[in-house]
Amino acid sequence: DVKVTQSSRYLVKRTGEKVFLECVQDMDHENMFWYRQDPGLGLRLIYFSYDVKMKEKGDIPEGYSVSREKKERFSLILESASTNQTSMYLCASTPAGRAYYEQYFGPGTRLTVT
């Protein structure tokens, strides 16, 4: 089975802190994605990557950056956390050659910024 793991299930950070959310997949997938999930809004794409060192902005990239130095790892960075970034963050991956929406999701990280 494909496994997508996220470094933390719950995280509490202070406003202004730099926050790193890590995602690792074990199936050699080329494509990786970061979403945030908020009540009443559905999933929104922050960034995605289709290869090592490659990244593309999603719908809401402001306030975020990403890093993909190795194929299996995709990191989401909040340069200066703000309260409006309190959310559930979901990482996902898909292999090349499959429909990109057939995504394997991690369990999510619930981030609270105080």
Place this chain on the structure above:
Amino acid sequence: GESVGLHLPTLSVQEGDNSIINCAYSNSASDYFIWYKQESGKGPQFIIDIRSNMDKRQGQRVTVLLNKTVKHLSLQIAATQPGDSAVYFCAEKLTGGGNKLTFGTGTQLKVEL
């Protein structure tokens, strides 16, 4: 603006009954529609997709119906089981939209024993 929404936030069904979860969309330029299941404490899981040139697609115990005339999508689950309890949400992929999807907000399905 573009939107993908759901008619009902919560749906309760008896175990063994069929479930129907609905989704409305407003963008006619979508080439695929997708259903996901999200169990409590877990990430979403892809269930099934349907191409826009199809009206119906069947999977294992699930059927997707697409009515382009009224821009309506539904997910039917046969013989609903306790393990089907989850949030279900639809998504649409815009034609030529790259790697971006528009997601609905979800319907909570509760299976009563």
